[in-house]
Each structure stands twice: as structure tokens, then as C-alpha cells.
Amino acid sequence: xxxxxxxxxxxxxxxxxxxxxxxxxxxxxxxxxxxxxxxxxxxxxxxxxxxxxxxxxxxxxxxxxxxxxxxxxxxxxxxxx
Numbered sequence: 001x002x003x004x005x006x007x008x009x010x011x012x013x014x015x016x017x018x019x020x021x022x023x024x025x026x027x028x029x030x031x032x033x034x035x036x037x038x039x040x041x042x043x044x045x046x047x048x049x050x051x052x053x054x055x056x057x058x059x060x061x062x063x064x065x066x067x068x069x070x071x072x073x074x075x076x077x078x079x080x081x
Contacts, residue, residue, distance in 0.1 A: 043075040057081055 025031035044054040057080055058073045071077060 040075065044078075047075045047078075049075060049078065053080065054078060 025034055040055065040058075041051040044051045054075065058078070061073065061081060065073060072079075
């Protein structure tokens, strides 16, 4: 068995570093916005999408997307335009 766990430490490092930064989001409202964006980014990664390409496409399509079809922009149903 390897003596170190660098692989695990590298995976949790962004959350450990961000934890202290997230304490100072500015307000409850901005903290909720940051959490929503981080959730979208992580959901895009989990579904095998490039987060930048996903957010760019979704934010471009969002103003013209019909409200009844907004679910198509969620990471698990998204298809690039």
C-alpha cells in the first residue's frame, strides 16, 4: 500500500481552500448565488461536460429559451447547440 494519499488530497484541496473564502461571500444572497454557480459547474463536470462550454452555451441561450423548455438547459439534459 502506498504511504501517501496525494491523489485524495489533490481532489479535496479546492474545497479545503475555498472553505475559508466562502465565509466571506459578502452577504447571504451572494453566498447563495455562489453556491448555485458552483453546483452548476460541478453538475456539468459530473455529466462529462466542459464547465466553461456549458455555462457559455447556457448563458447565451437562456434569454431566448422558452420557460416551458428551461429543463433542457440542466446539465443532465443539455446538448450543445
